[in-house]
Amino acid sequence: MALVELAGVGKSYNRGAANEVVALRRIDLQVAAGEMLCIQGPSGSGKSTLLAIIACILPPSCGRAVLAGHKIARLPEHFRTRYRRQYVGFVFQNFALIDHLSLLENITLPLLPLGLPPRRREELAEPLLHRFALDHRRSFPAGRLSGGELQRAAIARALINDPPLLVADEPTAHLDSRLTGTVLDLLAGLKREGKTLILSSHDPLVSGHPAIDRVVTVRDGMIVNIAAGGG
Ligand SMILES: Nc1ncnc2c1ncn2[C@@H]1O[C@H](COP(=O)(O)OP(=O)(O)OP(=O)(O)O)[C@@H](O)[C@H]1O
Numbered sequence: 001m002a003l004v005e006l007a008g009v010g011k012s013y014n015r016g017a018a019n020e021v022v023a024l025r026r027i028d029l030q031v032a033a034g035e036m037l038c039i040q041g042p043s044g045s046g047k048s049t050l051l052a053i054i055a056c057i058l059p060p061s062c063g064r065a066v067l068a069g070h071k072i073a074r075l076p077e078h079f080r081t082r083y084r085r086q087y088v089g090f091v092f093q094n095f096a097l098i099d100h101l102s103l104l105e106n107i108t109l110p111l112l113p114l115g116l117p118p119r120r121r122e123e124l125a126e127p128l129l130h131r132f133a134l135d136h137r138r139s140f141p142a143g144r145l146s147g148g149e150l151q152r153a154a155i156a157r158a159l160i161n162d163p164p165l166l167v168a169d170e171p172t173a174h175l176d177s178r179l180t181g182t183v184l185d186l187l188a189g190l191k192r193e194g195k196t197l198i199l200s201s202h203d204p205l206v207s208g209h210p211a212i213d214r215v216v217t218v219r220d221g222m223i224v225n226i227a228a229g230g231g
């Protein structure tokens, strides 16, 4: 069964205004549970917009969008947020960590709306700190972490709710080729555990990684090619 289904999805910013931008047009895409997908395309082609719609962050302007069997295209924001929390972990292009909070506080931030006591939040973070080799940095303010640590922290935060779908916008853009390899191997490990992963990237190291199942190329807001990857 498809975890994500988009049919005829379009997105315009500033709709109807003089500065309207058509960011996506007629996107048809299905992503099966357990797949690892890479979305590539030039800057401004619509990758981040597409990921934000899949992740229930933005509503499409038109078309049909289904996430885990729920129609999400025309939902009020309140319900979109609910489905996002339930199904999606999102890694932002610029990390979106809060500099003055500790690494541990950043990673456990998505748990705050659940009202869990601090000790329970820390228990849930423990395996992620370990897995992403961040144990020794748990009390560091995020503003003092290295690029590789920030990237791993952003992924750990996206996983704290144990979502079935991880959406990562340019997860290696700030990393050198060695750290890119490390992060991709961590993501491939998540796929082996059954998570569905949707990444965007300009980097051939990402689209060419052996765990990637399909590479979707976007140009001017349209899918122009879907190719098999090595996964
Ligand atoms: N909030 C916004 N308001 C108006 N226009 C926007 C907004 N966000 C994105 N756009 C425009 O929509 C188009 C697609 O942007 P998007 O960020 O999805 O592209 P991208 O492929 O992720 O680019 P990049 O590789 O630079 O991250 C671009 O023309 C962009 O300028």
Ligand SMILES: [Mg+2]
Residues within 6 Å of the ligand: 047, 048, 049, 093, 169
């Ligand atoms: Mg982008």
